[in-house]
Amino acid sequence: MNWGDVESALGTSLPASYKSHSEMFGWGEFGNFIEVFSASLEPESGSIVGECRRRQDWADVDDEFASMYAPFELFPSPSGLLIWGAMERGGSLFWETSGEDPNKWPIVAVTEDDRKFSYQMEVSEFIFKCISGGVGPFFVRGEVRSFTPIYSYE
Template sequence: MTDLIGTQTPTRRITGPEEAIAALERAVPGLADHRRSEPAVLDWALLEDGLGTRLPAGYKRLAERYPTFALGDFLLVSLPEPGEEHYRLRGIRDDLGGVIQSWWDADMSIGLRPHPAPGGLLPWGESNEGDKFLWRVTEENPQQWPVTIASRDLAWWHYEGGAVQFLAEYCNGTLEPWALPPVDPEVTPC
């Protein structure tokens, strides 16, 4: 049975992309070693048009600065690569039509449907153990989208901050990693 554990709210929600990335870089000291020498130019229009929604500025800025990376050999932060945005779009669509739709069909999604349904789930990361890290597309402003964690143990929870802030607080131990193991803030580019 799928359970909603609860909701965690940060002391202060970070909405500025630069501030969120700085918090992540403090929480994961080795991350800055993998920063691109120049920000990547990505075709955000292809991704956003293909998904039917804008994406959060923090995620976009993270992708412009960093390639896809893993944290602690556990959590994969999936980011588009220049010229390969269509592959990331296809991966997101596969998740939406595959596992996330399967959760809905099997009544295992705590009532949350895949995007583009109102309040739908949109994936941005996953663990090597089957956990999914998603946005809940709750409103027009993507900077306000909360994060939903779908644990492999069928325990779900919400975080009322953005994805980059979630990563920072997960790595620095500020939030309680309900149904997740603590993560080693070691970064590996993928």
């Protein structure tokens, strides 16, 4: 993966844990519950660059869409939410891009009914906790603990 190109397209560095995770797994789903977007420049759904741009474009023209993230704004606003994944029932996973060190950005999970939960942990830890017992309201139902690759742009 060419991280320089991806980070340049986003306008920011990304957390090291996301990079490691992406290099190991690529784009895919854990337990049919958490989708981690690809580190791709492709504009298609499932690309961190494409999803970030798509949400910002919606927020630019739809105040109601933008307001569902309040009190946050979307990246590239300072401390804005930068999307990195999605959840089975319509939730979204972001980093709050506060501070200069992306390795310290908290994860913000936004549920399908617009509730927000903040977690000071890395992507892999968040996923592991969801599939091994739960993080707040986020947990994989049943014993499904698998990874399913979706597609590779490479």
